[in-house]
Amino acid sequence: MLAQEIVEAVQTRRTSPGEVLQEYLQRIARLEPKVHAFIRLNPRAQAEAEAIEKRLADGENLPLAGVPIAVKDNLCTRGLQTTCASRILEHFVPPYSASVVEKLHQAGAIVLGKTNLDEFAMGSSTEYSAFGPTHNPWDLERVPGGTSGGSAAAVAADLAPLALGTDTGGSVRQPSALCGVYGFKPTYGRISRYGVIAHASSLDQVGTLARSMEDLALLTDALSGPDPLDSTSLPVLPKFREALEQTADFTVGIVAEAFASGNSAGVNAACENFRATLERRGVRFVEVSIPSLHYALATYYIVDTSEISSNLARYDGTLYGLRVTGQDVGNTMMRTREAGLGPEVKRRILMGTFALSAGYYEAYYGKALRARAKLKADFDAAFAQADLLLMPTSPTPAFKLGDKLSDPLSMYLSDIDTVAINLAGLPALSLPAGLEGGLPIGLQLIARPLEDERIFTLAKAFEKASEGAFVQIAPVS
Ligand code: GLN
Numbered sequence: 001m002l003a004q005e006i007v008e009a010v011q012t013r014r015t016s017p018g019e020v021l022q023e024y025l026q027r028i029a030r031l032e033p034k035v036h037a038f039i040r041l042n043p044r045a046q047a048e049a050e051a052i053e054k055r056l057a058d059g060e061n062l063p064l065a066g067v068p069i070a071v072k073d074n075l076c077t078r079g080l081q082t083t084c085a086s087r088i089l090e091h092f093v094p095p096y097s098a099s100v101v102e103k104l105h106q107a108g109a110i111v112l113g114k115t116n117l118d119e120f121a122m123g124s125s126t127e128y129s130a131f132g133p134t135h136n137p138w139d140l141e142r143v144p145g146g147t148s149g150g151s152a153a154a155v156a157a158d159l160a161p162l163a164l165g166t167d168t169g170g171s172v173r174q175p176s177a178l179c180g181v182y183g184f185k186p187t188y189g190r191i192s193r194y195g196v197i198a199h200a201s202s203l204d205q206v207g208t209l210a211r212s213m214e215d216l217a218l219l220t221d222a223l224s225g226p227d228p229l230d231s232t233s234l235p236v237l238p239k240f241r242e243a244l245e246q247t248a249d250f251t252v253g254i255v256a257e258a259f260a261s262g263n264s265a266g267v268n269a270a271c272e273n274f275r276a277t278l279e280r281r282g283v284r285f286v287e288v289s290i291p292s293l294h295y296a297l298a299t300y301y302i303v304d305t306s307e308i309s310s311n312l313a314r315y316d317g318t319l320y321g322l323r324v325t326g327q328d329v330g331n332t333m334m335r336t337r338e339a340g341l342g343p344e345v346k347r348r349i350l351m352g353t354f355a356l357s358a359g360y361y362e363a364y365y366g367k368a369l370r371a372r373a374k375l376k377a378d379f380d381a382a383f384a385q386a387d388l389l390l391m392p393t394s395p396t397p398a399f400k401l402g403d404k405l406s407d408p409l410s411m412y413l414s415d416i417d418t419v420a421i422n423l424a425g426l427p428a429l430s431l432p433a434g435l436e437g438g439l440p441i442g443l444q445l446i447a448r449p450l451e452d453e454r455i456f457t458l459a460k461a462f463e464k465a466s467e468g469a470f471v472q473i474a475p476v477s
Helices: 003-011 017-035 045-057 099-106 149-156 173-179 213-223 240-244 265-279 291-314 329-340 343-356 362-382 408-413 419-424 452-465
Strands: 038-041 068-072 110-115 162-167 182-185 205-210 251-255 284-288 388-392 428-436 439-447
Touching (some): 003 213, 017 045, 068 149, 110 149, 149 162, 149 173, 149 205, 173 439, 182 452, 213 240, 213 452, 251 265, 265 388, 265 428, 265 452, 291 362, 291 419, 388 452
Parallel strands (some): 068 162, 251 284
Antiparallel strands (some): 182 428, 388 439
């Protein structure tokens, strides 16, 4: 079901939140053993549904009345385990909820469960989860992408109509592309990060996943806005649903470097089709250049790992999660981290600590910050010629499970189209735009900072013009 349909049915009393929940739990019971989108279902979901029924009876206006929502397991949920798909946080029960989770409750949504991810949101396939991989519901032998792979697979298979993810370098957009759903990362600061378990704080944002633009706007409106608990949140009110009604009178810049080479044929075909479809509706297309795009991946993996090295220092066996006691404090830390962290997390802590170390700081981290500024300037220049930019979300459709596991560099390369957006702090959406060999293809729309809503206007125009041809529930049964 779509969230919009659920809200309508619940508000007009044609169904109740409890009934909707039961339908989803039945579907999950049937399909989850194949997909493994969730780390844990919420044992209090039924009680939440009953509480919403009561609020409705009291006449409260609830924009997400009775909608079950899948929440990535790096977003804190009070009283409900939040593991980051890591052994080190396997038994961690947060004493508070992330602001976005509080907002879901206020809007009348039900937290259905916590979704799988790559450990601490490091990866591109959800294979680095300590609790086993998620399978792509379009082809169970393929990855769903990552790191919000559980959230994307859940929405694609309609195990949930909506989901929350986080996006540090593409973790909402890339799995959305590989699973054929919409995935949106806002301008840095538009959705609160309070209660998001930190990966790289200058890049992390919460993002939204859905199977229609209406649903995506509904969820994004409910989550966005200023939050006194996050000092980086911006005082901007959301207008995502309103944006769906606006005219797409835009010039779109096709980023030449991103289509130059290395993409599968389906990606280029989807771009052609997108252009032809919208040109008929009066949208203008030009070619633009981001010369420094080529350096984005290298820059990202210095900035990202440096911030990881600092953020993950807190997992030392003292305050949070696992503790493996050794002879002394140092040895306890060593044993805890040895036992509690997986290979990719260790690799990144090592790389980041090296990049920040005395004597190398300027050569690596300092240089990466300058490259980041240059990238931002190149985007600004492109936005002088176009209102929105178009890039692939991923160079290929979903790859096979295991294909990239033994080669970290090839895993990093799957982020080639997404990381620049986080470095520049821009809003971007991955939208379903094609199929190749029965697998979904996504395209990425990017806007100037704080012009997030324009993306929704154009994506809605495409959805309408193509009659939703590229959005369907994944054929898993
Ligand atoms: N795949 C990217 C990485 O591994 C992005 C991760 C993310 O956005 N959380 O860093």
